[in-house]
Amino acid sequence: MIAVDLLFGALVSLLCGLDRTALLQVMISRPLVAAPLVAWLLGEPLVGLQVGVMVELLWLARLPVGAAIPPDDTQVSIAGTVLAISLGKALHADSLELLLLCLLVAIPLGKVGQFFDHAARQYNVRLLNRAETALANGNLFAVEFQHLRGILSFSLAAIGTYSFIVVSGLLLIPLCWSLVQHPLEHSSSWLQLALPLVGVAVILGTINVSRALTLFCATFGTAFLLMWLV
């Protein structure tokens, strides 16, 4: 039942999408939480955990500072998980290769999240103007209402991003699955390793700490030697 899977995905996408900016910021929007949550609802929590490990670190170094909008890793992880689980059932291919293909399709499409988020924030300027008019007219209820409508525009941005990634994935992945299945078989476990390591490398390159490289190499070397020798 792909439709039910997609619906559960949409609910989680809405909930976690709002946590990114509009509500709470308790970090249920992080891929490490959002992906296992939707996967648990779809009955395969381990798939979500795998997605969480691969996506969590990728854009962790992109901070939502001021007006900066980082790529939407929340919707990438949710849509990637939903695609992997639902297409796994449809294509009878419950494998790491399909999971990786879903993620490799979802990751670039996550850029569209920035566009939707930008549009929501742009639309909220209108709400601000309406709130100003309402305040001038002495209508405080309308001021509060305009603020709450802002949450609605962030909801639409989250659902829009999720829908775009999922629909694109449903169209693209079945078409190219047979083509890339074989090449991915030779490299799937290395790709699974590479994604979090790319994320760590980006954090290492962009974190503002003077001894970052020394600390990282020392810890990596020590931990590795300990595991090797013990």
Next chain:
Amino acid sequence: MSLSRVTRIHVWFRMLLLQGSWNFERLQGLGFLYALLPALKKIYRREELLKVGKEHLSYFNTHPYLAPAVAAAVLKLEEQRAAKEELPVAISDFKEMVAAPYAAIGDALFWGGLRPLAAGIALFFAAKGILWAPVVFLLLYNAVPIWFRVAGFVRGYRLGVQSVEFLQRHRLPDWAIHTKEAAIVVLGGFSAFLVFQQLQQQALPSWLGLFTLLPMIMLGLIARKGVSTLMLTLLTAIIIVLAGLFWADLTSWVAL
């Protein structure tokens, strides 16, 4: 007059929706007014309320976890203004004065330090297939922000303008550096763990793992030059898939 506890709790809960109407013109301005309104309605009469409301609808942007501290101090100042007491600083000046430094401190401490640290620790659990990993992350991460949201609000209301000293006393910029360093240490250990696990699964010699540092440092340097994560991810994926195909062909030729 002092605001009742119920009103203050109401404002605190509304601060959780501070960024609900975030926009490019005044950022959190509308959200800040929305949060303060239940208290302002108690402090001011209608005409004054509209005038004060207009003031608070101005540009405002700070870190969402430290915003309750600003809001509570502003409420204290509003009470003093309503009682015609002399204010230590104009309310709009106070907001301007603290918003940017609080934002910088919060971004560095919470987004830049605490988040990668909590994620790094929780990822160990996730990589081992432990389903509680997301809960570990949420508990590790949220303890500090929730404390700041609550304690900042309580101290902000109690101390007013002097609540700035409360945050200064905690030397948050130093803590931001410490948490970032700790995050790097944890991520170093996590990377080593992933590489070691992979080599074991592939039955390859463990010492090969030490060579992983080289491409990681290279990728880090490229990222520092401004190349996007997306580009790095896709390039790495293409190289690995092509290398996998080449290796498969090579081993089949050797077998022949």
